[in-house]
Amino acid sequence: MTQTRYDAIVIGSGPTGSFAVKELTEKGLKVLLLEAGREVGPEAFDPARKKPPQSDINIWERARATLKGQPVQARAAFFSEKLAHLFVNDRKNPYSSDKDAPFLWIRGKQSGGRIHTFGRVLLRWTDDDFKLKSRTGQGADWPISYDDLKSFYAEIETFMKLYGQEDNVPTLPDGVYAHEAHLNPAETIFKADVEAKWPDRRITTWRYIAPEPERTPSPIRAAQATGNLTVRYNSIVRKIVTDAGAGRATGVEVLDAKTGAVETVAASSVVLCASAIETVRLMLMSAQAGHPEGLGNSSGALGRYFMDQLPCLAVGAYEKSQGWSVDQAAPEDPFYPPSGGMFLPRAFTPEGEASTLFDYQMSVGRMPVPDDTPARFSAFGFGQMMPDVQNRITLAPHKKDAWGLPVPHLRCKLSEADKATLRDQVDTLVDLAEHTGIDLEFIGSPLGLREMGRGAYPDVDPFSRFMFRTWFKRTMIMGAAIHETGGARMGEDRATSVVDPLNRLWDAPNVVVADASSFCTSGVAGTTLTSMALCVRACRALAEDLGAGRL
Secondary structure (H helix, E strand, O other), rough: OOOOOEEEEEEOOOHHHHHHHHHHHOOOOEEEEEOOOOOOOHHHOHHHHHHOOOOOHHHHHHHHHHOOOOOHHHHOOOHHHHHHOOOOOOOOOOOOOOOOOOOOOOOEOOOHHHHOOOOOOOOOOOOOEEHHHHOOOOOEEEOOHHHHHHHHHHHHHHOOOOOOOOOEEOEEEOOOOOEEEEHHHHHHHHHHHHHHHHHOOOOOOEEEEOOOOOOOHHHHHHHHHHHOOOEEOOEEEEEEEEEEOOEEEHHHEEOOOOOEEEEEEOOOOEOOOHHHHHHHHHHHOEEEEEEEEOOOOOOOOOEEOOOEEEEEEEEEEEEEEEEEOOOOOOOOOOOOOOOOOOEEEEEEEEEEEEOOOEEEEEOOOOOOOOOOOEEEEEEEEEEEEEEEEEOEEEEEEEEOOOOEEEEEEEEOOOHHHHHHHHHHHHHHHHHHHHHOOEEEEEEEEEOOOEEEEOOOOOOOOOOHHHHHHHHHHHHHOOOOOOOEEEEOOOOOOOOOEEEEOEEEOOOOOOEEEEHHHOOOOOOOOOOHHHHHHHHHHHHHHHHHHHHHOOO
């Protein structure tokens, strides 16, 4: 056992883990951050990797990555070869899913986690998300509301120096913006057409953060500045250790990914920020006396109500605008392409409540094309998946990863209600395109691929088009939204939930689940900002409890 005892151990260095260490160290706690992957610095973001794609489909980039051990990661909609080293090796990190409900698990194991590969869009949720059952009669209600997170949203947005602009859309609350974001000329025309025809729909800019020039997440840098943070990489936590009496956490067992050595590190509290699937996997692996079915699983709810958002993808041409333009709102980054685009939140009623269960992230005129060519249009839709007790994360009984640990088995199957939402989501986007001058070439979802007009990617070679059609049914499946949630749901009743309204395990209150595994619903907007807000709120309460001697 390592002799040092920490006030808190934080597991995972991604979007939530980085804010967990910032919050706890700034409150004066001695914190150990454990990251399963390696440390990455400027060398991982070499501008020489920033090469234009070989085609719109990038079929050969994906094929090479598949041969190198990334057959799952290469199927991510926005995968590119320059980012391949920031995704996991699937051979070393396998998982399984039901044959009738395949799942695409996209992830990265390195300092910062998926913060290096996500779109950096940070969107607030509303009570259309937190009070879903009350407003729609479907799904579930959270034990908290938008008002409980409003100040934490603002705090994070201020710290992260968000790009955006006030839009006054009831289904997508405005944030705190340090910089103004912009629509380009093509998007401005599109916005006017949409809002003139549908008064209950509004187009907004993206609300996003610029890439970190230092590449280390700014919350981690803030934590390091306190002198209270210790960071260890290549450190795989294989078990949370609890005492035999009260069942509270006393520390963690850590496996060195390089040497295979195992040690126990003691702490007064543990904060789980490993991602929804990895956090639940670790809790299941932590079964022991006092927690025979997994850590915090006295309710039997651990692993259950696993969700992702319902994905759909559409691409086409916009005849009302020619060429393309570069968004110069944020400084040019030597590695990443420019950010920006449009967002179409949920439609709303006269009372300001959501009237649809989906939204869209879109762009027009941001893809390079000749000046005399119609601008390109792309849209990715995100729909509400209803929580289902049968959709769950378990441990695969006979499958291990490269370090001998059991891998997760995932069931995330669409219900008939989910399929109806997807059909509405796809049909709405087709209708939107028809009335705004978009010539769609294809639109697809887990329900299938639909080609129209010139068909999918009409200007690339026939073999690439064939491979796109072949791979699409394995690519646009659940998981493609990369917004997985649930498995350790929050609740007011310990008999039906895993964590309390402050993200503490009912069965071990010095363990905080501070990532998206605590979600009660999937939402439709991005999950990252809400995960961060929940994390800061939970860690602030944890620090107060530790300081007052209540844990």
